[in-house]
Amino acid sequence: MKNYRLRLRGIFSLAGLLATAPLTQATEIIGSDDFDTSVEGTDYLTREINNPQNIQNFTFNIVNRDTLRNRVMIDTTSVASVYHALDPEDTSGFLDSTKTDHFFGIYRATGSLVYTFDISDYTNLNLAMDWITSNPFTPRIITVTASIDGGAEQDLFTTGARNFASTETFESGKILDRIKLFTTAVNGVAGIALSDSFQTYTPTISGNGSLLTLTIAQNNKVGTYGGYGLDKLVLSGDPATRGPLQLKIAQTGSDLNFEWNSITGVQYDLVSSSDLSTSPETWDIYDDGASDFESIQASGTGTNTLTGVIKQGPVRFFALLAKSQ
Numbered sequence: 001m002k003n004y005r006l007r008l009r010g011i012f013s014l015a016g017l018l019a020t021a022p023l024t025q026a027t028e029i030i031g032s033d034d035f036d037t038s039v040e041g042t043d044y045l046t047r048e049i050n051n052p053q054n055i056q057n058f059t060f061n062i063v064n065r066d067t068l069r070n071r072v073m074i075d076t077t078s079v080a081s082v083y084h085a086l087d088p089e090d091t092s093g094f095l096d097s098t099k100t101d102h103f104f105g106i107y108r109a110t111g112s113l114v115y116t117f118d119i120s121d122y123t124n125l126n127l128a129m130d131w132i133t134s135n136p137f138t139p140r141i142i143t144v145t146a147s148i149d150g151g152a153e154q155d156l157f158t159t160g161a162r163n164f165a166s167t168e169t170f171e172s173g174k175i176l177d178r179i180k181l182f183t184t185a186v187n188g189v190a191g192i193a194l195s196d197s198f199q200t201y202t203p204t205i206s207g208n209g210s211l212l213t214l215t216i217a218q219n220n221k222v223g224t225y226g227g228y229g230l231d232k233l234v235l236s237g238d239p240a241t242r243g244p245l246q247l248k249i250a251q252t253g254s255d256l257n258f259e260w261n262s263i264t265g266v267q268y269d270l271v272s273s274s275d276l277s278t279s280p281e282t283w284d285i286y287d288d289g290a291s292d293f294e295s296i297q298a299s300g301t302g303t304n305t306l307t308g309v310i311k312q313g314p315v316r317f318f319a320l321l322a323k324s325q
Contacts, residue, residue: 027124027126027236027237027238028122028236028237028238028239029234029235029236030117030118030119030122030125030235030236030237031043031044031045031115031117031118031234031235032044032232032233032234032235033047033115033233034101034102034231034232034233035062035101035102035103035104035231036101036102044115044116044117044235045115045116045117045118045211046114046115046116047113047114047115048113048114048115049061049062049111049112049113050111050112050113050114051109051110051111051112052111053109053111054067054068054069054070054105055069055070056069056070056071057070057107057108058070058107058108058109059073059105059106059107059108059109059227060105060106060107060109060110060111060113060218061104061105062102062103062104062105063102063103063104063105064099064100064101064102064103065081065082065095065097065099065100066081066082066083066100067082068081068083068095068105069083070105070107070227071083071084071093072092072093072107072134072135072227073092073093073094073095073105073107073134073227073229074093074095075090075093075094075095075096075097075134075170075171076090076093077089077090077170077171077172077174078096078097078170078171078172079096079097079171088172088174090170091135091176092134092135093134093135093170094132094133094134094196094197094227094229095229096170096171097171098171103229103230103231104216104229104230104231105227105228105229106142106218106227106228106229106230107227107228108227109218110217110218110219111217111218112215112216112217113215113216113217113230114213114214114215114216115212115213115214115215115233116211116212116213116214117211117212117214117235118210118211118212119148119208119209119210119211119212119235119237120209120210121239122208122237122238122239123208123237123238123239124204124237124238125204125205125206125207125208125212125235125236125237126202126203126204126205126235126236126237127144127146127156127202127203127204127205127214127233127234127235128200128201128202128232128233128234128236129144129157129200129201129202129230129231129232129233129234130198130199130200130201130230130231130232130233131184131194131198131199131201131228131229131230132194132195132196132197132198132199132228132229132231133159133182133194133195133196133227133228133229134168134196134227135168135178140159140161140218140228141158141159141160141218141219142157142158142159142216142217142218142228143155143157143158143215143216143217143219144156144157144158144203144214144215144216144217145214145215145217146205146212146213146214146215147212147213147215148205148207148208148209148211148212148213149209149210149211150211150213151207151209153215154205154206155185155187155188156186156187156203156205157184157185157186157191157201157203158184158185159182159183159184159185159194159228160182160183160184160185161180161181161182161183162180162181162183163179163180163181164180164181165177165178165179165181166178166180166181166193168195168196169196181193182194184201186201186202186203187203187204194228198229198231198232200232212235214235216230239263246260246261247259247260247318247320248260249318251311254310254311255307255308255309255310255311256306256309256310256311257305257306257307257308257309258270258304258305258306258307258309258318259303259304259305259306260303260304260320261302261303261304262298262299262302262303262304263298263322266298266322266323267295267296267297267298267322267323268295268296268298268304268320268321268322268323269285269293269294269295269296269320269321269322269323270285270286270293270294270296270306270318270319270320271283271284271285271286271318271319271320271321272284272286272316272317272318272319273316273317274313274315274316274317275315275317276317280319280321281321283317283319286309286318287312288309288310288311288312289310289312290310291309293306293309295323
């Protein structure tokens with residue numbers, strides 16, 4: 001099951017006259033990796049680390065503060081780590097004691113982190129990534145590229161450096177002056193400079209197809225200080241072929257009939273309220289006294305129907321919530 005809940009909503013009134021309106025579709029999370037709980041085959045199709053390392057002078061791997069062997073990536077001005085002693089005079093390292101979960105660490109080593117994602121039926125693809133660095137004295141090149149179905153690579157994100165005065169703040173409160181600033185380019189356009197705090201970068205990916213290959217690489221190991229950290233990678237997109245979701249309601253005698261265009265792999269909750277004082281997400285599953293209408297499976301034909309639903313009360317408002325299986 002994908003780790004998201006998709007909400008598709010519209011409000012429909014039955015109060016003498018029947019009113020219908022289209023439901024809007026939300027951008028969906030296609031895949032993600034938080035380097036802690038993400039699972040291959042569920043959150044992404046595959047993940048491959050080429051040239052994984054976690055030793056004193058080279059890092060290219062999933063690590064956390066207690067497993068990281070590389071001294072220069074850890075801020076020890078206030079708190080020691082498993083492998084590194086307290087050092088109030090520490091002058092490099094972005095990983096302070098508040099960051100205890102896993103992330104992808106990069107220091108000096110050349111290597112690539114390669115993902116594949118199933119992007120069938122999606123368009124308007126977007127990637128979100130959190131990046132951090134420390135002590136940027138000399139250029140190190142990080143590239144993030146994407147390819148759809150083996151096609152040409154798209155440049156999503158790159159790093160560089162330029163002479164520019166900046167500062168770096170350590171966990172102890174110590175502030176050091178720096179002479180260079182790490183620059184970024186997002187889709188070829190200058191982005192926010194990297195810093196010693198995680199920041200989110202959101203490149204877009206052009207085109208659509210079946211298989212997206214995402215490659216994150218460090219291509220230059222010369223003159224690196226401080227290293228990089230990558231966390232919370234999320235790929236999202238808009239459903240491409242599902243069309244706008246429409247809910248139709250008809251009344252036959254005292255009974256109601258519902259029809260909507262459904263999506264394979266999605267379940268539906270029919271929720272209802274007698275007023276509009278609260279959000280549809282808080283409404284109760286509709287229960288007509290004979291059945292409740294929760295976790296309705298997609299029919300597989302592209303259309304779902306409910307017939308003979310008993311109307312409860314003189315005024316009802318209905319909404320449809322959809323969720324992944």
